[in-house]
Amino acid sequence: MNVLLMGHPNVGKSVFFNRLTGASVTESNYPGTTIDYTKGYMRIGGKSVELIDVPGTFSLNPKDKAEEVAVAMLHESKDVKVICVIDASKIERGLYLALEIIEQGYPVVIALNMWDVAGDKNITININDLSRILGVAVVATTAISGEGIKELVTSLDDARPVEIDNIINNVGGLT
Amino acid sequence: MTLDAATRWDIIDKISKETIAFGKYRHTLTDAIGELTVKPGTGIPIAIAILYGFWSIFGSFAGFFTDGFFVRIFDEYWLVWLQGVFPGQGGWLYAIMVDAGGIQSGQFIPSDNCLEAFGVLTSGIFVAIGVVLPAILIFYFMLALLEDIGYMPRLAVLIDTLLHKIGLHGYAIVPTILSLGCNVPGVTATRILETKKQRFIMMTLLAIFIPCGAQIGIMEDVVPGLMGWIMLYLLIGYFIFGFVLNKIVPGEAPEFLIDVPPYRKPLVSNIFKKVWGRLVGFFKVALPFVLLGCAIVGILYMLEVIDWLAVVLSPIFIGWFGVPAETAGPLIAAFLRKDLAVAQLSTIEMTEYQMITAVVLVSIYFPCVATFAMMLKEGWKELLAALAVLAVVVFLYGGLIHVIGILLGVA
Amino acid sequence: MAEKSPLAVFYFAVLGILTAAFGFAYLLVTIGIVNEFTYSLMEIPGDMFGGGWGGIVLLSAGLFYLMGLKDFNEIHQFGKIVMASILIWLLAGCDIFVMITESIPGGDEGWFNTLSGFIETYYPPYTPAVLLLPFSLVVIYYIYNRNTREEKE
DSSP states (O other): OEEEEEESTTSSHHHHHHHHHOOOOOOOSSTTOOOSOEEEEEEETTEEEEEEEOOOOSSSSOOSHHHHHHHHHHHHOSSEEEEEEEEGGGHHHHHHHHHHHHHTTOOEEEEEEOHHHHHHTTEEEOHHHHHHHHTSOEEEOBTTTTBTHHHHHHHHHTOOOOOHHHHHHHTTOOO | OOOOHHHHHHHHHHHHHHHEEEOOOOOOHHHHHHHHHHSHHHHHHHHHHHHHHHHHHHHHHHHHHIIIIIHHIIIIIIHHHHHHHSSOTTSHHHHHHTBOOEEETTEEEOOSSHHHHBOIIIIIHIIIIIIIHHHHHHHHHHHHHHHHHTOHHHHHHHHHHHHHTTTOOGGGHHHHHHHHHOHHHHHHHGGGSOSHHHHHHHHHHHHHHOOOHHHHHHHHHHOGGGHHHHHHHHHHHHHHHHHHHHHHSOSOOOOOOOOOOOOOOOOHHHHHHHHHHHHHHHHHHHHHHHHHHHHHHHHHHHTTHHHHHHHHHHHIIIIIIOOOGGGHHHHHHTTTOHHHHHHHHHTSOOOHHHHHHHHHHHHHSSOOHHHHHHHHHHOHHHHHHHHHHHHHHHHHHHHHHHHHHHHHTOO | OOOOOHHHHHHHHHHHHHHHHHHHHHHHHHHTSSOOEEETTEEEOOSIIIIIIHHHHHHHHHHHHHHTOTTTTSHHHHHHHHHHHHHHHHHHHHHHHHHHHHHSBOTTSOSBOOHHHHHHTTSSOBOHHHHHHHHHTHHHHHHHHHHHHHHHO
């Protein structure tokens, strides 16, 4: 099994990667730091699992070379689980990417990263409801300080593919 | 089952209504300062100030180590010691490894400093450790600091309009600034640009107009007073030829939306990790080439290849570029060793303006071998095209600088 | 939020005018209209880098102070005051860093400077940016003041 770290540029994927694998990928406070992907190994429940730091992408319709790399990696890997990293202070556009990944049948857990920044901006997110609607685990994290990382790893074990119809039902149908 | 974009946004809208509450958002001081650094009226003076700080610290730090300590260590101890213990003074191996010296009336005259000895173990090591190491150490440290605070995207926003004129966009500032440390990661970073056209323009401009940390370090050391003019000429060239390339290279240069992150307190550990990683990378890639280049130049001198070329090409150098005939040697050797070529130039008698011209020529010359290899990886067609552009640029721009000098009455 | 801080406004107005004037003086000395200027405690740099480039920075800092005076307590206006101080810290920091790097090596005398030579490097004259530094630090008090007031609200 492989685990892919996906999300928009500059939401902290590389910080996660370093936290999870103990490796040293350079992190920068600007988008596009990870241009090639980076591989490492993390441990889930005693097993060693390959973790891949995918370049940031806004959607699964690639717009530049780094995004192409990202999408190709998702499609080429078999038996993968995806950690979708979302900037909690800009949650809506992050959910867009998460939905795209869920639609394609990949098991997903969502990390609502930069929880602290969202707090500063007075944004409150009901995680339980969000998790119930989407049918996937949602964890609030602050990767820089390591908050929520452990919970994220535990929830990865139970990640299952979700039918998009269920999500549509949960929000009360389409308009 | 997959949905279309409108349906996805519909779902997200519903989710958001149920789960997210946006409280009243009051601007913090960090936000206010963030805004000041992006708005042109206040952002440009701030950018000027930050560049001032960058340059000032760079100069004092590099000068502290190079002039304060390394020059003494290398000239008074290392060189003297090597001249004493290395066998075969005057022989070819001695000349390549330690000291080519000067020959006057059949008498070998040893050099008295590491810049003029031109040996692999003397000039080669001195340039790498004594000059380049402090320069790129402080460069990468300050770059990491600016990156982690979150200043880079703001600089990108500020300079976006200007870079659009040359077919690029704000983020092109990232490969450009990275290249000031070393062109190799700069070339890799061009991948954040979207189209082939943009990547080609960027790579070509980097290879030609952006001097790397090694060059800047040695320029700071041997011609500190002329730095401003040299950088100005390179900057002007960057924009002139970027503008021209944008007009003639086919392809698109799309708009790019820049996402500006909030300012963050940098993590010290991350900064040190980054500086260390880049330093190691630089020395793994660059140091072997530096020493090898030093040896090859030494051999070519010995075989009198360079002297021969200098004679053949000297009409171009004197007539077209307006620099003394002696500079032909170092300028040709610059194909292999840019930084050492600058050092060689500094020992030749010439006017200030000729020195500026010669150093600019060395900078816009052929990229170093490591950069060359990186560009080859991105595609050989692009590399050939870049080289063609390069040949034209060196010829035209060198001539142009000469003409400007004539008009100013200094050449 | 509509409180008035007449004392702060007066203080930063004076500081702003002084800073801008010094920035202007840097430029005048650099261009050569005014000859080298050294007066007991103070020396105005006149080289292209320190005087020209640095002068532009100091002048901007002064203007930022003056721009931020109106509605001093509004956060974006206050941001300008803070930014002006940051610019002075940057300039003065660079000047002090130059002093530090010059004070340690011995030059022609030996590896390291003598103790007296080391200390003498830090004697006056200083650049105006360094002299303005302590006065610009006052802004920290106002940042602190602001934070405690916001917490109360």
